[in-house]
Amino acid sequence: MKNTLNLRKYTPARVSLGLAGCALPTQDLLDLELAQAEARDAVHAALDVDRLLAGTEALGLHPVPLRSAAPDRAEYLRNPGLGRTLAAESISTLLGCCENWTGGCDLVLVLGDGLSASAANRHALPLIEVLLPLLRDEAWVLGPLCIVEQSRVGIGDAVGAVINPRFSVVLIGERPGLSSADSLGAYITWQPRPGRSDAERNCISNIRPEGLGYQEAAKRLSYLLHEGRRRGLTGVGLKDDLRIEGPAAQLLR
Amino acid sequence: MTVGEFRDWLLGAEATPARLAALAPSLMPEMAAAVSKLMRVQDLISVASRIHVVTHFRSTVGLPGRLSTRLQPNHPTDDTAGVGASILDGLLMGSGDAVIGINPASDNVGTVTTLLRLVDHVRQKFAIPVQSCVLAHLTTQMEALNAGAPVDLLFQSIGGTEATNTSFGINLAMLDEASQAARELQRGDTEPDRSTNIMYFETGQGSSLSANAHHGIDQQTCEARAYAVARRYSPMLVNTVVGFIGPEYLYDGKQIIRAGLEDHLCGKLLGLPMGCDICYTTHADADSDDTDTLLTLLAAAGVNYIMGVPGADDVMLSYQSTSFHDALYIRSLLGLRPAPEFEAWLAETDLRQLAMPELMPAALSAGRTAR
Numbered sequence: 307m308k309n310t311l312n313l314r315k316y317t318p319a320r321v322s323l324g325l326a327g328c329a330l331p332t333q334d335l336l337d338l339e340l341a342q343a344e345a346r347d348a349v350h351a352a353l354d355v356d357r358l359l360a361g362t363e364a365l366g367l368h369p370v371p372l373r374s375a376a377p378d379r380a381e382y383l384r385n386p387g388l389g390r391t392l393a394a395e396s397i398s399t400l401l402g403c404c405e406n407w408t409g410g411c412d413l414v415l416v417l418g419d420g421l422s423a424s425a426a427n428r429h430a431l432p433l434i435e436v437l438l439p440l441l442r443d444e445a446w447v448l449g450p451l452c453i454v455e456q457s458r459v460g461i462g463d464a465v466g467a468v469i470n471p472r473f474s475v476v477l478i479g480e481r482p483g484l485s486s487a488d489s490l491g492a493y494i495t496w497q498p499r500p501g502r503s504d505a506e507r508n509c510i511s512n513i514r515p516e517g518l519g520y521q522e523a524a525k526r527l528s529y530l531l532h533e534g535r536r537r538g539l540t541g542v543g544l545k546d547d548l549r550i551e552g553p554a555a556q557l558l559r
Numbered sequence: 560m561t562v563g564e565f566r567d568w569l570l571g572a573e574a575t576p577a578r579l580a581a582l583a584p585s586l587m588p589e590m591a592a593a594v595s596k597l598m599r600v601q602d603l604i605s606v607a608s609r610i611h612v613v614t615h616f617r618s619t620v621g622l623p624g625r626l627s628t629r630l631q632p633n634h635p636t637d638d639t640a641g642v643g644a645s646i647l648d649g650l651l652m653g654s655g656d657a658v659i660g661i662n663p664a665s666d667n668v669g670t671v672t673t674l675l676r677l678v679d680h681v682r683q684k685f686a687i688p689v690q691s692c693v694l695a696h697l698t699t700q701m702e703a704l705n706a707g708a709p710v711d712l713l714f715q716s717i718g719g720t721e722a723t724n725t726s727f728g729i730n731l732a733m734l735d736e737a738s739q740a741a742r743e744l745q746r747g748d749t750e751p752d753r754s755t756n757i758m759y760f761e762t763g764q765g766s767s768l769s770a771n772a773h774h775g776i777d778q779q780t781c782e783a784r785a786y787a788v789a790r791r792y793s794p795m796l797v798n799t800v801v802g803f804i805g806p807e808y809l810y811d812g813k814q815i816i817r818a819g820l821e822d823h824l825c826g827k828l829l830g831l832p833m834g835c836d837i838c839y840t841t842h843a844d845a846d847s848d849d850t851d852t853l854l855t856l857l858a859a860a861g862v863n864y865i866m867g868v869p870g871a872d873d874v875m876l877s878y879q880s881t882s883f884h885d886a887l888y889i890r891s892l893l894g895l896r897p898a899p900e901f902e903a904w905l906a907e908t909d910l911r912q913l914a915m916p917e918l919m920p921a922a923l924s925a926g927r928t929a930r
Contacts, residue, residue: 313915317640317644317645317869319874320872320874321870323884329884329888341872342841481842481878482842483873486874518636541728542728545666
């Protein structure tokens with residue numbers, strides 16, 4: 307049985323591969339192993355903090371550089387709890403900048419490396435750039451923009467414990483795959499504080515030009531924030547019910 | 560009887576397939592976990608290989624001498640043509656006899672409904688004896704079901720403590736109600752009850768620890784307790800997604816291989832139709848040599864089904880599982896065959912008629928042309 311159709315134009319998945327007996331032909335095998343090596347490299351890349359600080363400041367935000375409790379990448383991978391906790395000196399830094407928000411804030415944006423600093427380095431600024439006008443239209447009061455090295459999704463809860471915003475949005479690098487070493491995820495949490503479970507968050511994943519584009523991601527984010535504020539919750543109780551447009555809508559009847 | 564004596568009994572001649580099947584409903588999950596810890600790899604394989612758990616919806620999965628696959632045609636944005644292309648690729652490689660099961664990128668009722676209609680269309684158009692599933696959250700699937708979507712198997716990730724299941728946004732009452740609602744659709748083809756096996760569960764060591772919901776219990780015991788949750792529903796399919804959560808739970812290939820064999824045995828001891836998503840992530844110290852090894856060992860242990868992902872690279876979930884090619888390898892090596900209904904369909908069908916335009920529902924194709 308030989309697979310001769312060319313299905314690659316429909317999907318980034320590795321369809322229509324050849325066969326050497328039952329196995330992958332050598333070229334396909336080598337392609338796969340190269341992708342594996344590149345994804346491994348993304349896991350160990352570093353967040354470009356200087357560029358992100360300058361870029362977010364240029365957008366009129368107030369960025370603050372922070373670190374999680376994980377001292378290095380090796381410890382970060384072995385002990386995820388550390389990536390959800392702020393380093394002691396970072397808590398002081400954050401407390402210091404709270405003085406600028408005496409009236410409190412609605413929303414804190416948190417930017418983290420997660421498992422792919424490449425994703426945050428490439429996609430955080432362009433996403434924030436298209437998201438900001440939507441947030442301003444809805445009159446969100448933004449707190450400091452926290453840039454956190456060696457962080458996990460739960461770092462937004464640690465930030466929330468210090469600042470007490472109504473919502474956090476954590477923009478963070480997702481685990482690299484063989485076809486996407488730079489996917490950005492966005493996690494929205496109402497009243498973020500340590501102890502929040504994943505069922506209490508909403509997630510938008512695979513944000514990158516080849517996946518979910520910046521405009522569409524920003525639209526979904528601002529929709530979820532709008533609905534979350536209206537109903538006072540995030541998580542499984544809040545569905546991503548943005549109407550489906552285009553040909554797929556015809557199947558919904 | 561001590562746990563060690565239980566191990567001896569399981570390895571001895573008295574532990575016949577009939578006696579093992581009779582034991583399954585009464586075995587405590589904690590004891591299954593305990594005995595698996597005393598076992599070496601060869602014990603985990605030889606005991607499991609004597610337990611056959613057979614389930615049926617439209618195809619029969621788990622018969623001796625058979626190995627099925629879940630066709631996993633995920634797409635990063637749930638694009639229907641993209642999903643359709645991976646389904647087609649898988650069917651042409653003989654994959655999909657356990658289920659065509661899609662992980663949606665978006666947990667959105669509209670998306671879930673669209674994908675369910677797509678697979679239902681493909682299944683009916685080509686008369687394929689398979690079942691479908693879209694692995695959204697249980698509540699999203701229920702919304703789709705209540706709005707009339709064609710739901711075959713109902714999926715949920717489950718864990719081995721109440722707090723883990725809370726972190727998944729579910730509890731037993733919700734599972735009871737949902738499984739009852741899906742059963743009432745009677746979409747399978749057995750008589751008199753067309754929906755004896757309706758549920759599809761996924762589990763994996765580390766989920767309780769990851770949700771900080773383990774109460775100090777080790778991850779292997781938490782995992783076996785998840786199987787006791789599954790046992791309550793006589794599911795069609797259950798698989799551990801071993802190696803998915805990351806190196807903080809299963810550090811490297813050696814640990815993933817052992818955990819996969821432990822999970823398979825514990826599930827089978829508790830009477831579950833165990834499959835395995837043999838996988839790893841790029842931040843773990845594992846690679847495709849490890850998945851090849853675990854695949855070969857689990858097939859020797861009689862695993863009911865494995866995953867079929869194009870080129871082993873899941874472009875939506877960003878992890879590496881087993882491929883359509885891998886299933887061909889292991890079936891050919893050990894003489895394992897697909898589910899009988901699916902095997903007959905492959906033999907009777909002119910696969911050349913399976914092509915993209917024919918595969919896509921008219922509503923979608925028309926929409927695409929009009930664009």
